[in-house]
Amino acid sequence: MPKLSPQEAIKQKVDRIEKSVRLEKTDRPPLFLLLSNSGFQARHAGYTMAEITYDYDKFNRSLVKFAQDFDLDWTFANAAIGNFINHIMIDDHPDIAAFLNFLTGPIHDILQDNYTRWPGRELEDNDPPQFVGGKFLEIDEYQLLIDDPKACINEVIFPRAYRALSEPGSGGSHGALIKLGMEIARLGGSMIAQGMQLREIGYPQAVMGMCYNPYDTIADYVRHFDNTITDFHRVPEKIKQAVEALLPFALKFVEVTTAVPPEMKDAYDFTNPFVFYPLHLNEFLSPRLYNRYYWPPLKELVEADIAAGRIPWIFFEGDQTPHLETLLELPRGKIIAHFERPDWNKVAEIVGGHQCAMGGLPPSLLISGTPAEVKDHVREMVDLFKDGGLILANAQGSLPREVKEENLDAVVEAVKEMG
Numbered sequence: 001m002p003k004l005s006p007q008e009a010i011k012q013k014v015d016r017i018e019k020s021v022r023l024e025k026t027d028r029p030p031l032f033l034l035l036s037n038s039g040f041q042a043r044h045a046g047y048t049m050a051e052i053t054y055d056y057d058k059f060n061r062s063l064v065k066f067a068q069d070f071d072l073d074w075t076f077a078n079a080a081i082g083n084f085i086n087h088i089m090i091d092d093h094p095d096i097a098a099f100l101n102f103l104t105g106p107i108h109d110i111l112q113d114n115y116t117r118w119p120g121r122e123l124e125d126n127d128p129p130q131f132v133g134g135k136f137l138e139i140d141e142y143q144l145l146i147d148d149p150k151a152c153i154n155e156v157i158f159p160r161a162y163r164a165l166s167e168p169g170s171g172g173s174h175g176a177l178i179k180l181g182m183e184i185a186r187l188g189g190s191m192i193a194q195g196m197q198l199r200e201i202g203y204p205q206a207v208m209g210m211c212y213n214p215y216d217t218i219a220d221y222v223r224h225f226d227n228t229i230t231d232f233h234r235v236p237e238k239i240k241q242a243v244e245a246l247l248p249f250a251l252k253f254v255e256v257t258t259a260v261p262p263e264m265k266d267a268y269d270f271t272n273p274f275v276f277y278p279l280h281l282n283e284f285l286s287p288r289l290y291n292r293y294y295w296p297p298l299k300e301l302v303e304a305d306i307a308a309g310r311i312p313w314i315f316f317e318g319d320q321t322p323h324l325e326t327l328l329e330l331p332r333g334k335i336i337a338h339f340e341r342p343d344w345n346k347v348a349e350i351v352g353g354h355q356c357a358m359g360g361l362p363p364s365l366l367i368s369g370t371p372a373e374v375k376d377h378v379r380e381m382v383d384l385f386k387d388g389g390l391i392l393a394n395a396q397g398s399l400p401r402e403v404k405e406e407n408l409d410a411v412v413e414a415v416k417e418m419g
């Protein structure tokens with residue numbers, strides 16, 4: 001078969017992915033690998049994690065090398081950890097707020113945040129960045145967040161979460177914010193360059209918005225995970241009211257991150273924007289708590305995306321099996337349900353044929369398995385979704401450093417054999 005041009009390859013890959021989302025038959029399942037802060041990406045290109053997380057050019061070179069060496073349908077990455085609270089501080093300036101949802105190594109140095117740890121700083125050079133979170137609001141301060149989320153975040157939470165902003169209005173605080181703006185401009189330029197480089201070698205580009213269940217915002221950036229879990233039992237109405245106060249900011253953030261300037265419209269290949277939702281609390285809530293508290297705001301956000309013609313891409317971290325039936329409440333073929341470690345037989349039974357499922361490639365298999373075992377696993381996954389609606393992908397948001405190259409080759413080969 002003659003080799004496709006980059007433009008032909010992009011068209012084929014987009015068609016394959018969009019049909020899978022709509023639950024239509026495809027020539028074979030699409031293959032997607034997400035590489036954010038990937039140790040494998042660094043090792044494969046001969047870099048340390050510290051190098052690719054602090055040097056955007058090296059990050060892009062390592063990503064392009066990965067994309068060239070493994071023939072995928074889609075891949076992208078950024079040298080960042082999501083930060084889904086910063087945009088609230090400046091949400092009335094959407095052109096700037098859209099880029100505030102990233103914490104990179106250089107931004108970590110500027111803000112001196114207590115949320116994260118980075119290679120070459122608090123960690124060894126080849127350790128991946130870590131999100132540790134923190135408690136920056138006391139339980140008896142919930143009313144501050146309920147009454148005025150923006151004021152509470154700017155005046156109470158940020159001075160506690162960011163050491164460089166500990167004295168609001170000071171010269172040090174103003175200097176850090178100016179440096180932050182300069183760094184965001186540098187990061188934005190790097191991300192645009194990355195998209196152009198990937199497109200040149202046949203990888204489609206998408207408008208990629210971001211969203212967060214407000215309960216996760218509280219758990220990750222306000223009260224810490226452990227405290228938030230107990231808050232469901234100690235102050236359930238307070239946390240519910242805080243989520244209701246934060247919900248309009250989440251809805252606005254989606255609008256901001258999916259807005260495309262007219263001059264950039266030709267840079268994207270997919271018909272509809274995607275909206276990425278990383279969920280963290282979901283696994284740790286009983287069905288009673290999940291259905292009463294967590295699911296209603298998430299459903300409202302997702303339905304708003306669907307109504308606006310966007311594709312929610314929901315990353316259900318952990319084991320989502322107890323909550324699978326909630327996905328039947330959403331219109332058929334309108335979301336991507338990305339699972340980390342569910343019971344895949346249950347996913348196929350309950351979700352299959354109703355929503356597109358993504359995942360199925362656990363890191364343990366890619367690290368410890370043999371190529372033959374990897375191929376068998378891929379075939380088993382595809383057999384579960386015989387009628388389509390599956391995007392094969394890594395089960396986590398990255399690829400660990402220890403992943404074997406021959407196992408990734410085996411994944412690519414097995415998927416192509418399905419064609």
